[in-house]
Amino acid sequence: MLENLIANRWTPSAAAEWTAVMNPSRGVEIARCPVGSAADVDAAVRAARGALAGWAETPPGDRARILFRYKALLEEKFAEIALLICREHGKTLVEAQGDLRRGLDVVDLACGIPSLLMGQKLGQVARNIDGEAERFPVGVCAGITPYNFPAMIPLWMIPLALACGNTFVFKPSPKVPLTAARLVELLVEAGLPPGVLNLVHGGVETVHAILDHPGIAAVSFVGSTPVAREVYRRGTANGKRVQAAGGAKNFMIVMPDADMDLAAEAILSSSFGCAGQRCMAGSVAVVAGRAAEPITERLRGLAETMAVGATDEGAAVGMGPVIDGAAEERVRRYLAMGEAQGVEMLVDGRRHARPAGGYFVGPSIVSGVGAESGLLRDEVFGPVLTLLREEDLDGAIARANESPYGNGAVIYTRSGGAARKFARNVNCGMIGVNIGVPAPMALFPFAGWNESFFGDLHVQGNEGIQFYTRTKVTLTRWS
Ligand code: NAD
Numbered sequence: 001m002l003e004n005l006i007a008n009r010w011t012p013s014a015a016a017e018w019t020a021v022m023n024p025s026r027g028v029e030i031a032r033c034p035v036g037s038a039a040d041v042d043a044a045v046r047a048a049r050g051a052l053a054g055w056a057e058t059p060p061g062d063r064a065r066i067l068f069r070y071k072a073l074l075e076e077k078f079a080e081i082a083l084l085i086c087r088e089h090g091k092t093l094v095e096a097q098g099d100l101r102r103g104l105d106v107v108d109l110a111c112g113i114p115s116l117l118m119g120q121k122l123g124q125v126a127r128n129i130d131g132e133a134e135r136f137p138v139g140v141c142a143g144i145t146p147y148n149f150p151a152m153i154p155l156w157m158i159p160l161a162l163a164c165g166n167t168f169v170f171k172p173s174p175k176v177p178l179t180a181a182r183l184v185e186l187l188v189e190a191g192l193p194p195g196v197l198n199l200v201h202g203g204v205e206t207v208h209a210i211l212d213h214p215g216i217a218a219v220s221f222v223g224s225t226p227v228a229r230e231v232y233r234r235g236t237a238n239g240k241r242v243q244a245a246g247g248a249k250n251f252m253i254v255m256p257d258a259d260m261d262l263a264a265e266a267i268l269s270s271s272f273g274c275a276g277q278r279c280m281a282g283s284v285a286v287v288a289g290r291a292a293e294p295i296t297e298r299l300r301g302l303a304e305t306m307a308v309g310a311t312d313e314g315a316a317v318g319m320g321p322v323i324d325g326a327a328e329e330r331v332r333r334y335l336a337m338g339e340a341q342g343v344e345m346l347v348d349g350r351r352h353a354r355p356a357g358g359y360f361v362g363p364s365i366v367s368g369v370g371a372e373s374g375l376l377r378d379e380v381f382g383p384v385l386t387l388l389r390e391e392d393l394d395g396a397i398a399r400a401n402e403s404p405y406g407n408g409a410v411i412y413t414r415s416g417g418a419a420r421k422f423a424r425n426v427n428c429g430m431i432g433v434n435i436g437v438p439a440p441m442a443l444f445p446f447a448g449w450n451e452s453f454f455g456d457l458h459v460q461g462n463e464g465i466q467f468y469t470r471t472k473v474t475l476t477r478w479s
């Protein structure tokens with residue numbers, strides 16, 4: 001039975017309802033998560049408001065010292081947390097380590113907060129008047145996170161928000177609450193004063209209570225597009241600052257001059273890494289001209305021999321399970337629908353040897369998919385790669401730009417000119433050239449566009465700092 005963290009104390013939830021936390025490798029329950037009520041959210045917000053003035057006035061260097069200790073604790077407990085991610089999410093050990101490592105990068109960034117918060121000054125901005133701009137915290141911030149990166153996504157938000165002098169209410173995904181609880185526990189151990197960070201477990205009602213609470217100034221959300229859109233609408237209607245990152249359908253273009261071995265390995269890891277459950281997963285590969293045959297053959301060979309298995313004990317397999325029975329069912333439904341539409345199943349993950357107990361579906365590659373098919377239109381969020389054919393780069397870019405989403409797109413080519421044309425013309429915010437996933441790096445904003453992002457300032461990088469601060473401009477005259 002999980003509890004909320006309020007003012008540094010584990011506190012029973014006032015929930016009337018609980019959900020099961022599953023080990024997706026085995027299909028067995030490992031914990032129960034409360035669906036936090038409005039009363040739970042209110043208790044967390046009260047604690048966060050009580051701590052705000054003291055924390056906001058704490059010198060940035062002192063806030064950073066706590067984050068340095070947190071970083072050391074995360075490094076020390078790295079193996080333990082990675083295994084926890086394997087257990088409740090189903091990632092392979094390498095993927096779980098990557099999840100935590102990327103999150104640690106943001107802690108590193110936040111440790112530099114004294115420099116990052118430095119303002120601007122112009123003496124004599126007018127006669128005998130000096131002007132300066134300084135960054136202040138926005139107040140109590142809230143973070144609502146999805147299941148697919150149990151460590152990285154909470155760490156996109158919490159370290160930067162706290163470093164900037166805000167206090168925080170964190171609502172993790174009820175599918176992966178154990179990693180979340182461990183992450184906040186270690187921050188308390190690092191020396192965070194009571195009330196600065198609070199955790200409320202829950203689901204839809206908990207999110208609504210956050211969006212409606214007058215004591216919360218800003219909300220960071222990451223999840224699917226329909227929910228992101230609604231969170232943005234409801235949060236901003238209630239006068240809050242909101243950044244809401246949504247789902248995606250990411251395209252990869254393979255040019256005939258590409259290094260085919262490199263491209264095949266990169267596409268494979270992009271499409272099937274984390275069992276396809278990444279908002280940056282490559283979902284559609286557009287193969288241009290004579291790239292079709294060499295890339296298809298390589299991809300087929302690699303996918304057919306991929307080892308799929310349980311990951312909860314850190315076994316070295318190629319791909320783990322999807323998160324739950326509903327996710328497995330959804331992927332299988334998309335494949336069945338494609339088959340009924342006459343799609344060519346180059347590799348059919350439903351036929352892959354299936355480990356017993358958990359939620360498994362092997363890697364699939366399909367081609368001959370029509371524009372109206374859900375396989376091309378929707379975010380499947382599972383290990384399914386769709387291949388499309390186009391004559392040339394212009395046709396491939398046009399296909400990619402038909403997507404309403406806008407997280408990432410990648411090109412494989414040896415031509416600088418093709419790469420440049422692609423990077424400048426493709427309609428999304430994160431571009432890769434000859435790499436698997438243009439992964440979100442802490443120093444840069446996670447720059448989703450279109451239906452993949454609602455708001456103005458993205459998470460991470462300089463935009464993260466701007467989101468969690470507001471500017472005060474002071475003009476001074478001394479004669
Ligand atoms: P989700 O939208 O179902 O849930 C995200 C969060 O919102 C969870 O905390 C959940 O409890 C809450 N929630 C769910 N339904 C809600 C509702 N109707 N109203 C209010 N709150 C609700 O997402 P998920 O399945 O946990 O995660 C996968 C999705 O997240 C995918 O679409 C993926 O592309 C997206 N994602 C996006 C990014 C990005 O940076 N753009 C990163 C990771 C994941």
